[in-house]
Amino acid sequence: MLGYISELIKGMAITMRHMITPPVTIQYPEIKRPVRYRFKGRHELKRYDNGLEKCIGCALCAAACPADAIFVEASENTDDVRFSPGERYASTYEINMLRCIFCGYCEDACPTEAIVLEDKYELAFYDRASAIYTKDMLIVDVPINGQQTPQVVEPGVFTKSIPIMEDPK
Amino acid sequence: MENAGAVALAALAVGGIIAFVVITGFAYSTLLERKVLARMQVRVGPNRAGYIPIPRRGKDDLRLLGGVMQPLADAVKLFMKEDFTPPYVDTWVYNIAPIITVFPAVFSLAVIPWAPLPQWLADMTPHYLAPHGYLAIAPGLNVALLFILAITSIEVYGVVLAGWSSNSKYAVLGAIRSTAQMISYELSLGLTLLIPVMIAGSLNLNDIVVSQQQNGWFIMLQPIAGILFFVGALAELQRAPFDLLEAEQELSSGYNVEYAGMRFAMFMMAEYVKMIIFSAMWAVLFLGGYAGPLVSQFPMLGAVYMILKIVAGLFLMIWIRASWPRLRYDQLMDFGWKFMLPISVLNVIVTGVMIVLAEEGVFDGMLGWFGLLGG
Ligand code: SF4
Numbered sequence: 001m002l003g004y005i006s007e008l009i010k011g012m013a014i015t016m017r018h019m020i021t022p023p024v025t026i027q028y029p030e031i032k033r034p035v036r037y038r039f040k041g042r043h044e045l046k047r048y049d050n051g052l053e054k055c056i057g058c059a060l061c062a063a064a065c066p067a068d069a070i071f072v073e074a075s076e077n078t079d080d081v082r083f084s085p086g087e088r089y090a091s092t093y094e095i096n097m098l099r100c101i102f103c104g105y106c107e108d109a110c111p112t113e114a115i116v117l118e119d120k121y122e123l124a125f126y127d128r129a130s131a132i133y134t135k136d137m138l139i140v141d142v143p144i145n146g147q148q149t150p151q152v153v154e155p156g157v158f159t160k161s162i163p164i165m166e167d168p169k
Numbered sequence: 170m171e172n173a174g175a176v177a178l179a180a181l182a183v184g185g186i187i188a189f190v191v192i193t194g195f196a197y198s199t200l201l202e203r204k205v206l207a208r209m210q211v212r213v214g215p216n217r218a219g220y221i222p223i224p225r226r227g228k229d230d231l232r233l234l235g236g237v238m239q240p241l242a243d244a245v246k247l248f249m250k251e252d253f254t255p256p257y258v259d260t261w262v263y264n265i266a267p268i269i270t271v272f273p274a275v276f277s278l279a280v281i282p283w284a285p286l287p288q289w290l291a292d293m294t295p296h297y298l299a300p301h302g303y304l305a306i307a308p309g310l311n312v313a314l315l316f317i318l319a320i321t322s323i324e325v326y327g328v329v330l331a332g333w334s335s336n337s338k339y340a341v342l343g344a345i346r347s348t349a350q351m352i353s354y355e356l357s358l359g360l361t362l363l364i365p366v367m368i369a370g371s372l373n374l375n376d377i378v379v380s381q382q383q384n385g386w387f388i389m390l391q392p393i394a395g396i397l398f399f400v401g402a403l404a405e406l407q408r409a410p411f412d413l414l415e416a417e418q419e420l421s422s423g424y425n426v427e428y429a430g431m432r433f434a435m436f437m438m439a440e441y442v443k444m445i446i447f448s449a450m451w452a453v454l455f456l457g458g459y460a461g462p463l464v465s466q467f468p469m470l471g472a473v474y475m476i477l478k479i480v481a482g483l484f485l486m487i488w489i490r491a492s493w494p495r496l497r498y499d500q501l502m503d504f505g506w507k508f509m510l511p512i513s514v515l516n517v518i519v520t521g522v523m524i525v526l527a528e529e530g531v532f533d534g535m536l537g538w539f540g541l542l543g544g
């Protein structure tokens with residue numbers, strides 16, 4: 001009996017001690033905590049330094065996706081209208097964020113490291129249609145020294161269907 | 170009674186003011202509960218509604234009094250909710266059950282003594298408050314304690330009817346368990362209430378307060394009764410650790426599952442007003458009521474002490490809720506019948522014997538609280 005009572009009083013002492021410690025709450029919309037290094041947030045489609053898109057429209061990510069969240073439609077590149085260094089590029093690229101489970105398999109499947117799960121996590125929508133992120137929303141801005149796509153390039157430079165990563169040709 | 174009209178008017182005014190204060194208090198006791206619970210869990214609690222921004226250089230605004238408007242926001246939200254009546258409910262009973270639950274809780278406010286009567290109020294109410302000399306809505310009710318016990322028992326009907334009329338098995342089971350709990354603990358609660366009555370020799374709450382001014386607070390004379398009353402009140406209110414009937418985490422709240430919007434808010438209101446009433450009763454019966462330093466000079470200070478004591482009682486309830494795990498149903502019944510009841514019965518018998526012996530003068534000249542009992 002006395003044991004019980006002393007335990008109960010000990011419990012109350014703990015809650016009282018917590019009451020006078022400052023709260024750990026972060027006031028979220030005003031103060032945002034940086035995410036961890038390996039955090040898997042919303043996807044981004046990356047670009048090379050010269051502004052070309054890394055994605056070559058191979059749809060391997062769509063094949064790897066366990067939630068069937070990705071839709072890719074590829075088109076041919078030409079030297080006058082060039083989006084990516086490869087043979088083809090993704091003319092349509094959509095991810096349904098309501099289906100995506102943020103597993104990162106798309107990242108692993110991509111041969112060109114075009115798709116990366118980055119640190120954005122504020123994904124809330126008013127309707128289902130706005131949960132579908134299109135290519136315009138996913139692709140990153142052109143780097144400072146790069147050119148906007150589509151680019152006009154000299155013929156015979158980009159000849160590989162899957163470009164070499166370091167120095168795309 | 171030639172002054173019946175004036176008395177009724179004055180009673181309406183005093184009752185209206187006190188009811189308004191207590192119902193505002195109900196709204197803010199929900200805020201108190203949320204804030205204190207949050208702080209005990211090292212959180213902040215509601216802090217968005219109605220803060221006062223104080224600009225600071227180089228930093229975000231300091232937010233003062235965050236959450237003061239939270240009860241208002243809650244009320245607006247509850248009023249805006251769809252007033253949904255589930256199909257197959259017994260509509261009439263379903264609609265009246267929240268009222269039956271809330272009405273006795275508010276009604277028992279009538280007899281709580283708030284302060285000694287100040288002179289100006291006595292002059293204003295020569296036939297109503299003045300003859301009794303203390304501030305309450307219904308002063309001079311010589312069976313005040315019985316009145317509270319009787320009135321709060323009516324609440325059980327509200328619970329049963331709510332559960333039954335909802336036409337849902339969960340609500341019925343919740344209602345039956347609530348009722349069983351309330352009835353079992355009412356027994357030892359009633360017996361514990363006898364102790365202050367025996368010592369003070371009156372069922373009038375003001376007489377009990379006055380008697381404590383002579384004898385010392387009854388929690389000093391009768392710590393066991395004080396604790397038993399508080400535990401019984403927790404069980405009667407179905408608060409932690411006796412809140413397994415509305416265990417938010419594992420059951421969906423018991424007899425009031427089928428209620429929404431304002432009707433649900435009425436059950437909540439009954440619960441919180443009852444918390445205030447039981448805190449007030451604890452203050453009156455065991456903590457000296459409105460007594461405190463300087464009350465004889467400034468009578469309205471009594472109301473302040475009363476409110477402070479009520480808030481202390483509420484805080485203790487919330488503190489317990491934050492600290493202790495919940496009882497199982499069989500433990501609850503065991504505790505009520507096999508522990509609380511025998512101790513309260515014994516306590517009544519021993520206290521009775523002590524009082525008789527003290528009156529016979531057995532303890533004359535002895536130190537300690539036995540001597541105090543004789544008065
Ligand atoms: S993270 Fe997983 S679920 Fe989401 S798009 Fe990539 S593969 Fe599909």
Ligand code: SF4
Nearest residue numbers: 055056058059061110
């Ligand atoms: S993101 Fe990668 S895997 Fe997906 S289509 Fe583009 S290149 Fe292929």
